[in-house]
Amino acid sequence: MTTRQGTAKQREVERIMAILSRAIAQHRLPPGTRLVEAQIVETLKANRNHVQSALQRLALQKIVTIEANRGAHVSQPSAREARELFAARRAIERGVVESITPEKMGKHRKRIELHMAAERGALQARDRRAVVRELGEFHRVLGEICGNAVLADILENLMVRSALIEALYQGNDRSSRQHEEHGEILDALAKGDNELAIARMRYHLDHLESELMLDDEGEPVVNLKEALSSLG
Known part of the structure; x- marks a missing residue:
């Protein structure tokens, strides 16, 4: 060949x-x-x-x-894999958030605004498939903004596997709250308060995991x- x-x-x-x-x-x-x-x-x-x-x-x-x-x-994925995956996401997404500066936020401002508008539009339209797509895309956007291709690649794999876990185990529909939490993370990053952004991302991921109902x-x-x- x-x-x-x-x-x-x-x-x-x-x-x-x-x-x-x-x-x-x-x-x-x-x-x-x-x-x-x-x-x-x-x-x-x-x-x-x-x-x-x-x-x-x-x-x-x-x-x-x-x-x-x-x-x-x-x-x-099993219940054990679900817990391990969220542990991995906490580690990787902490690294992503740590890498994002106010300068990077400014550079990608239009991209962020377009994405958050897409989240709002999907929620307002009550389009479940679009909501799932846009809420997951938020994390990919952060991976893109952080500028670390290795972190972004690892995060992409984790996000696809997270979708499997959510499809199996997601209980309550908390889409609106997820959108609000995304906004809180972005606000902290825009202000250059990475420690607050890390705390809010961890809170966000903890909440996502807490909503899982581990039934087959x-x-x-x-x-x-x-x-x-x-x-x-």
């Missing part, structure tokens, strides 16, 4: 991974959903080998589980083509 062919394959595998990850993060593909290769190939107009590579890489990231007799399905769910029935068709 030439270098050019290798690069093209990598881009295609990454495209498939990005679409599947986005569908999972937006709760289009709930935990336990079977990921039938033939349907993904058809829907995303992809090569079967590329789809297999994408699923294998997502399995390494704990987003997908591949079993000998069951094939691939969206991972179903059965395997969901999902139209895979419908879930992926608008993301390609």
Whole structure:
């Protein structure tokens, strides 16, 4: 395989991974959903080998589980994994918040304003899927602003896995309060009070974890083509 062919394959595998990850993060593909290769190939107009590579890489990231007799399905994190993931998020998001200065906030002011407007719009429209997407995107925006690509990459993986946990275990709907907490974090960062921002982020994550109801769910029935068709 030439270098050019290798690069093209990598881009295609990454495209498939990005679409599947986005569908999972937006709760289009709930935990336990079977990921039938033939349907993904058809829907995303992809090569079967590329789809297999994408699923294998997502399995390494704990987003997908591949079993000998069951094939691939969206991972179903245990209660223990949920607690461990939130512990990891506290550590990583502390690092993200510590790295954000008032200068960085100013540089990305328009990006922040657009995002917070999107959160408000989704809440006002009572669009559950859009609310899930925008509330999760807030943390990705902070990862982008902090300027540390390694932290941002780790956070991206944690956010997709968090979406699985929320889909399985989220109890009460506290979307409006999450939006308010996001605003409080941004206010502290804009003032250069990183310790306050860290405290508010920890409070925010503690609240998210406290709302989890650790009950098992059965395997969901999902139209895979419908879930992926608008993301390609």
